[in-house]
Amino acid sequence: MRIARALVVSAAISVLAGCSALAPYPTFPRAAALGENATALRVAICYNTLASTLDEVQVAAQQECPSDMTATPFDTDWYLQYCPLLLPARATFYCVAK
Numbered sequence: 001m002r003i004a005r006a007l008v009v010s011a012a013i014s015v016l017a018g019c020s021a022l023a024p025y026p027t028f029p030r031a032a033a034l035g036e037n038a039t040a041l042r043v044a045i046c047y048n049t050l051a052s053t054l055d056e057v058q059v060a061a062q063q064e065c066p067s068d069m070t071a072t073p074f075d076t077d078w079y080l081q082y083c084p085l086l087l088p089a090r091a092t093f094y095c096v097a098k
Contacts, residue, residue, distance in 0.1 A: 022051040024060040027082045029092045030075065041095040043071065046083035057091050065095035072096050 029042035043064040047057045061071035071093040083090045 022048050022086060024052050024057050026064050030077060042092055043095060044090050044092045046087040047089050048087045049089050061093040068098060069095040070098050
């Protein structure tokens with residue numbers, strides 16, 4: 001009986017953890033290329049294009065910017081240096097003054 005209860009609890013925890021595994025999260029923004037503003041504050045969000053909406057990614061980016069700034073989309077790349085395989089897209093945002 002104890003083993004069955006432990007298995008059910010473990011399965012429930014695994015399912016709940018799996019649901020949040022695809023949530024967008026902050027990562028390192030890409031470096032500025034030649035001709036881009038290298039001093040601008042940038043934030044980046046890893047996300048899965050099938051599991052996350054663009055609004056969710058925008059909200060995650062806005063949470064990373066200071067409160068007196070707005071996250072403005074700049075670029076999206078698919079390099080896997082900073083984002084894992086399940087969240088392969090990295091959206092980079094500028095934080096611009098409101």
